[in-house]
Amino acid sequence: MSTDVTSRKDELDEAINQPLSAQRLPRWTPWAVLAVSVVLALAVTWPAGAPLGGVAVVAIVLNLVLTAVVSTAREGSRKAKDRVATTLVTTAFAVALVPLVSVVWTVVTQGATRFDAQFFTWSMRGVVGEGGGALHAIWGTVIVTLLATLISVPIGLLAAVYLVEYGRGRLKRWITFLVDVMTGIPSIVAGLFAVAVFVLFAGPGVRLGIMGAIALSVLMIPVVVRSTEEMLKLVPHELREASYALGVPKWRTIVKVVLRTSVSGIATAITLAVARVAGETAPLLITLGLTTGTNFNPFEGRMATLPVFTYYQYTQPGVPPEFAIDRAWTAALVLIILVMALNLVARLISRFFSPKGGR
Numbered sequence: 001m002s003t004d005v006t007s008r009k010d011e012l013d014e015a016i017n018q019p020l021s022a023q024r025l026p027r028w029t030p031w032a033v034l035a036v037s038v039v040l041a042l043a044v045t046w047p048a049g050a051p052l053g054g055v056a057v058v059a060i061v062l063n064l065v066l067t068a069v070v071s072t073a074r075e076g077s078r079k080a081k082d083r084v085a086t087t088l089v090t091t092a093f094a095v096a097l098v099p100l101v102s103v104v105w106t107v108v109t110q111g112a113t114r115f116d117a118q119f120f121t122w123s124m125r126g127v128v129g130e131g132g133g134a135l136h137a138i139w140g141t142v143i144v145t146l147l148a149t150l151i152s153v154p155i156g157l158l159a160a161v162y163l164v165e166y167g168r169g170r171l172k173r174w175i176t177f178l179v180d181v182m183t184g185i186p187s188i189v190a191g192l193f194a195v196a197v198f199v200l201f202a203g204p205g206v207r208l209g210i211m212g213a214i215a216l217s218v219l220m221i222p223v224v225v226r227s228t229e230e231m232l233k234l235v236p237h238e239l240r241e242a243s244y245a246l247g248v249p250k251w252r253t254i255v256k257v258v259l260r261t262s263v264s265g266i267a268t269a270i271t272l273a274v275a276r277v278a279g280e281t282a283p284l285l286i287t288l289g290l291t292t293g294t295n296f297n298p299f300e301g302r303m304a305t306l307p308v309f310t311y312y313q314y315t316q317p318g319v320p321p322e323f324a325i326d327r328a329w330t331a332a333l334v335l336i337i338l339v340m341a342l343n344l345v346a347r348l349i350s351r352f353f354s355p356k357g358g359r
Contacts, residue, residue, distance in 0.1 A: 025074055030087070033070060037063035060091055104336070111333030113326045124292040130323045134331050136294040137309035140209065141338070143298055144288070144305055145278050147213035148220055153270055155217075156224025163225070164232040165254055182222040190218040191283030207289035209298025212305070215283035220273045227269030231262040264350035271346035275339045281307040306335045 041059035050058075067087050071080035122133035159179070163172055194215035198206055235258050243253040259266070289302040290312055310331040317324035 110329035114330040148216035151217040152220035160228035209303040211287035223273040231265030267349040
């Protein structure tokens with residue numbers, strides 16, 4: 001114990017006695033150290049034929065070591081620890097960006113092949129091989145996702161309001177527990193649930209768009225509930241108390257004060273929930289089936305969606321396969337664009353409807 005106290009005291013004395021005017025490294029030093037680390041990593045691993053991932057790992061380790069050595073020699077141990085921590089965090093951020101950039105780059109380059117007018121104006125009815133498009137799948141995705149949103153948002157929003165404003169005791173604990181369980185439910189189970197429900201009323205073998213919407217709503221409701229609940233908890237209690245003091249009833253306080261204050265966060269929560277279900281494939285494979293034509297009626301017949309369309313085009317391309325694979329990549333690109341558009345809409349809602357400061 002005394003040894004630890006003595007060592008910590010020495011470190012504190014060193015930090016205090018270190019002059020504030022100590023020499024600092026130039027701004028270009030981190031980049032120079034990184035370049036040297038990459039060169040040394042290539043020199044060490046290239047003769048051994050190491051893969052690119054191995055070269056990157058060696059370069060990261062060398063960068064941390066060289067940063068510590070150079071900074072300690074010029075700036076002291078205190079500043080060196082700060083630089084090493086900064087380098088480590090920056091490296092972790094860069095590594096996290098690699099798969100994201102890789103996915104976006106791959107989808108854009110591969111999907112640009114069929115990103116033309118025909119892809120957005122044609123369906124696959126009567127098309128074999130070259131040509132065709134995903135108009136039926138785009139409309140199916142919009143309709144099914146919109147129906148799932150219309151089902152999930154009122155239920156999830158009201159459930160969150162109950163848990164935050166009204167819920168007490170055992171019922172609240174049971175609802176919270178069930179929501180947490182539903183959050184981690186496998187997507188295929190949601191599809192099986194929808195099929196089981198409709199088999200009771202319409203018989204086996206039925207495939208409808210509304211079935212897919214209900215399956216997606218099972219996945220979407222717990223996300224809306226949990227996210228909205230957290231947003232409502234962030235509203236200061238002083239706002240509620242001020243409203244009650246003015247004689248405003250509780251329901252009106254919730255509508256005009258609580259929900260109005262947290263509308264930007266709720267919009268973001270709903271967007272995240274929509275993005276969570278827009279790309280789901282497993283529940284839609286067993287609830288919607290597959291069709292090559294456009295169907296605007298979710299209560300009659302099969303419907304196509306972009307995830308299912310992408311799956312079948314890639315796994316069952318036909319002969320020759322390259323035309324179907326190109327359509328699959330373009331459908332994936334369109335799906336990413338739709339999700340990005342939803343995020344932009346949420347940001348606009350957050351900007352225009354969030355509470356404004358001042359008078």
